[in-house]
Amino acid sequence: xxxxxxxxxxxxxxxxxxxxxxxxxxxxxxxHLEVGRFTCVEPEQLRFTWAVAVQGSWxxxxxxxxxxxxxxxxxxxxxxxxxxxxxxxxxxxCCQRPLEEIVSGRELRIRSVDYTLxxxxxxxxxxxxxx
Amino acid sequence: MHMPLExxxxxxxxxxxxxxxxxxxxxxxxxxxxxxxxxxxxxAGKTSLLxxxxxxxxPEFAMAVLEGDMTTQLDAQRxxxxxxxxxxxxxxxxxxxxxxxxxxxxxxxxxxxxxADLDILWVENVGxxxxxxxxxxxxxxxxxxxxxxxxxxxxxxxxVMFREADCVLITKIDLLPYLPVEVDRIETHIRQVNPxxxxxxxxxxxxxxLPTWHAWIRQQLCLRLSMALPVPANR
Numbered sequence: 001x002x003x004x005x006x007x008x009x010x011x012x013x014x015x016x017x018x019x020x021x022x023x024x025x026x027x028x029x030x031x032h033l034e035v036g037r038f039t040c041v042e043p044e045q046l047r048f049t050w051a052v053a054v055q056g057s058w059x060x061x062x063x064x065x066x067x068x069x070x071x072x073x074x075x076x077x078x079x080x081x082x083x084x085x086x087x088x089x090x091x092x093x094c095c096q097r098p099l100e101e102i103v104s105g106r107e108l109r110i111r112s113v114d115y116t117l118x119x120x121x122x123x124x125x126x127x128x129x130x131x
Numbered sequence: 132m133h134m135p136l137e138x139x140x141x142x143x144x145x146x147x148x149x150x151x152x153x154x155x156x157x158x159x160x161x162x163x164x165x166x167x168x169x170x171x172x173x174x175a176g177k178t179s180l181l182x183x184x185x186x187x188x189x190p191e192f193a194m195a196v197l198e199g200d201m202t203t204q205l206d207a208q209r210x211x212x213x214x215x216x217x218x219x220x221x222x223x224x225x226x227x228x229x230x231x232x233x234x235x236x237x238x239x240x241x242x243x244x245x246x247a248d249l250d251i252l253w254v255e256n257v258g259x260x261x262x263x264x265x266x267x268x269x270x271x272x273x274x275x276x277x278x279x280x281x282x283x284x285x286x287x288x289x290x291v292m293f294r295e296a297d298c299v300l301i302t303k304i305d306l307l308p309y310l311p312v313e314v315d316r317i318e319t320h321i322r323q324v325n326p327x328x329x330x331x332x333x334x335x336x337x338x339x340x341l342p343t344w345h346a347w348i349r350q351q352l353c354l355r356l357s358m359a360l361p362v363p364a365n366r
Contacts, residue, residue: 002227002262005148012147017140029135033144040261040291086287089323098323099294108144108265114137 003045006108007053013110014059021117028062030114038071038105071105148266151230155269158237162247165355166254167348168268170292171276172285173258176302178206179335180276181255185213187345192250192352197236199228199257206255216243227262228254230269250352260289272297272351277321279303279312286320293321298329298347305334 010031018026035041043066050064073084075092081103084090090099143149159166169177185194195216198207207219220228220236233254240246254270256263275296277285280303286293293299299321307314318330329347333340 002225002265005225005227005229005262005266006144009145009147013140013142013144017138026136035144038291038294040265086290089287089320090290091323098326099290100326102294110140110142110144110146112137112139114135116135 002040003042003049004053006041006046007049010050010110011053011057011059014113017113018058024117025058026115026117028059028113028115030063030065032065032067032111032113034067034069034107034109034111036069036071036105036107038102039108041108043068067111069104069107072103073099074101074103076100145265145267148230151234152267152269155230155233155237156271158246159252159269159271162249163356164246164249164252165272165348165352166252166268166270167272167274168254168256168263168270169274169276170256170260170263170296171258171278171302172260172281175258175276175278175281176335177255177258177276178209180300180302180333181210181253182213183335183338183341184345184348185210185215185253187341188251188348189213189215191349193248194251194253195240195244195246195249196253196255197228197233197240198255199232201226201257210255216240218243222257226257226259227266228256228268229266233268251348260285260292264292264295271355274298274300276300276302277317279306279310279314279317283312283316283320286317286324290324293328294325296325296328298331299325300340300344301330301332303334303336304332304339305337 035043047064054060054062071084072081074081075095075097077095077097080094082092084099171177196210198210198217198219199222200206200219201222204219207217210217218236218239220232222228222232254268273296275292277299279301301314301317304314314332321328321330331340331344333344
């Protein structure tokens with residue numbers, strides 16, 4: 001269950017991001033991730049471990065939005081891109097080449113964060129004291 | 132009314148691990164040693180291979196091992212018997228080593244020796260074909276083992292591990308006469324997911340292929356340290 005350790009890394013990255021906004025504490029609604037199909041990550045497990053990890057913390061209630069990025073290879077013989085499959089042993093359908101170049105599918109990226117900042121409390125204007 | 136805001140991070144999910152891995156690698160560079168991360172499924176023969184390779188290479192190179200194991204120190208004891216310093220790293224629930232665990236192992240290693248005196252630091256990862264592939268520890272090269280008893284479909288079923296490897300060792304080839312498996316097919320499948328990897332067939336029991344594997348290590352050391360090819364003392 002390496003998703004636990006991945007979540008720990010993710011929370012650490014979010015903590016460093018929070019420091020940018022200090023001393024205000026941003027309220028995070030969503031964390032957007034890009035997870036490639038050619039990685040060892042199971043998005044469902046990542047969502048589960050995230051929900052458990054952030055419980056009771058400043059990130060409690062923040063949704064993890066995971067965009068799955070397809071595996072795309074490039075055939076180095078003809079330059080065409082293709083979707084490698086395990087059934088075809090990752091071979092390019094055009095020239096029967098092995099998986100030489102990966103164009104996408106290895107992503108494990110925190111893309112962006114949706115958040116709000118607390119509205120600053122207006123400083124009360126001093127009422128003039130009668131002379 | 133709170134204005135919704137968005138920050139673009141474009142940050143690696145494993146940035147925290149990567150940061151520590153880069154830090155480990157800076158140490159390895161300063162110490163001018165070669166760090167190899169050895170990975171495979173449980174029982175593919177990592178420890179048996181290391182026993183043979185440590186014994187064979189000890190006359191030429193100063194080496195140490197960081198030994199990852201989930202619960203026991205059995206593998207560390209086996210390697211210690213070869214006469215090479217071994218630091219066990221018990222990972223507990225974690226099914227892989229991460230960069231922080233290796234940094235902890237390095238601190239223990241430094242209490243016993245000066246790493247700058249080493250030529251090769253071996254990291255024997257926890258037996259697992261999935262997780263270790265994603266967690267860099269600061270290694271220069273990744274070595275993946277696949278035993279012939281595991282079947283020829285494993286490179287296709289666990290492609291990330293074999294894609295990431297710089298060298299893939301097909302182990303236990305002395306068992307081939309007893310198995311309905313074609314070693315050429317295993318190698319073809321490895322090359323399908325990783326055409327760049329060096330693939331070497333070895334047997335830690337019979338010693339077959341070990342000279343080729345050791346020659347690869349010497350070559351990598353030379354490339355890494357740009358030094359003259361060391362000549363074994365017994366030749």
